[in-house]
Amino acid sequence: MTEGRIIKALSGFYYVKTGDEVYQCRGRGNFRKKKISPLVGDKVTYEAENPTDGYILSIGERRNELNRPPIANVDQAILVFSSLEPNFDDLLLDRFLVHIESHAINPLICITKLDLVNEEEKNMILAHADLYRRIGYTVLLTSSETGEGINVLRPFLDEHISVVAGQSxxxxxxxxxxLDTTFNILTDSISSSLGRGKHTTRHVELLPVGTGYVADTPGFSSLEFSKIEADELAGCFREMDRLSSECKFRGCTHLTEPGCAVKAGLQDGTVSKSRYSHYKQFYDEIKSRKRRY
Known part of the structure; x- marks a missing residue:
């Protein structure tokens, strides 16, 4: 048996890297019976008679895993949001952040396409970036066209498995x-009729960048809070999580209770109105999901 890491999953095959070699493998037959599904990022043991005919024998314990995109053992998530085409969407960004925070994965926010904005639009983007930085997030501003911010991003990728995720x-x-011109990953323009991008990535794959790996993943435009409970939601908002211990009542929902430190923070500007509004929207969504069950 040999140990390696799955770096790509495609059409029922898993590509396992050991050192500089990559082996094409299938999962063991009993994986399906046990409802075990190997994921990109998994550390595995396998045996292979040649580079194109191997079998995964076991999967190591996972530190974390995501469903959309399907990947395991992620160190950080690079949440990519564009300035324009499509327009910057802070509601969707907060939805992504809650999803990532709930898995205890460190988020890094990357706002792209700075070359498309005018001065007024750029000031709006800078204001958003400042808000999230004050909360405690790393926010990078980039342009793939001009190269702005690309070299600033590189050091964040070293020694990490990073997932790149965001709206199509x-x-x-x-x-x-x-980041690497040899990747030649297919790109496509925004659909003028739909106002959103076409899906150009069809599978999850770990790509080497510096001393780390970055996962290119299929784009998607929404995330459901299927595994997050209402009483866990505030813990996924960093500024609210910091204030929660100061609330008068344990288990405060930060909605109607007196003596709520989060609502006090809303008054003094510690908590932004937009973030609090998104919190309430997500809370109602989660409670509605519970009622349907």
Missing amino acids: GVGKSSLLNA
Whole structure:
């Protein structure tokens, strides 16, 4: 048996890397019976008579895993959002952040396509970036066309497995191509009729960048809170999580209770109105999901 890491999954095959070699493998037959599905990022043991005929024998314990995109053992998530085409969407960004925070994965926010904005639009983007930085997130501003911010991003990727995720058409593939021109990842323009990008990435694959790996993943435009409970939601908002211990009542929902430190923070500007509004929207969504069950 040999140990390696799955770096790509495609059409029922898993490509396992050991050192500089990559072996094409299938999963063991009993994986399906046990409802075990290997994921990109998994550390595995396998045996292979040749580079194109191997079998995965076991899967190591996972530190974390995501469903959309399907990947395991992620160190950080690079959440890519465009300035324009499609327009910057802070509601969707907060949805992504909650999803990533709930898996205890460190997010890094990357706002792309700065070359498309005018001065007024750029000031709006800078204001958003400042808000999220004050909360405690790393925010990078980039342009794959001009190269702005690309070298600033590189050091964040070393020694990590990073997943690049975001709405379709925001420039994820272009960003990766800018990091390494040999990738030649297919990109496509925004659909003028739909106002969103076409899906140009069809599978999950770990790509080597510096001393780390970056996963190019299929784009998607929404995330359901299927595994997050209402009483866990505030813990996924960093500024609210910091204030929660100061609330008068344990288990405060930050909605109607007196003596709520989060609502006090809303008054003094510690908590932004937009973030609090998104919190309430997500809370109602989760409670509605519970009622349907």
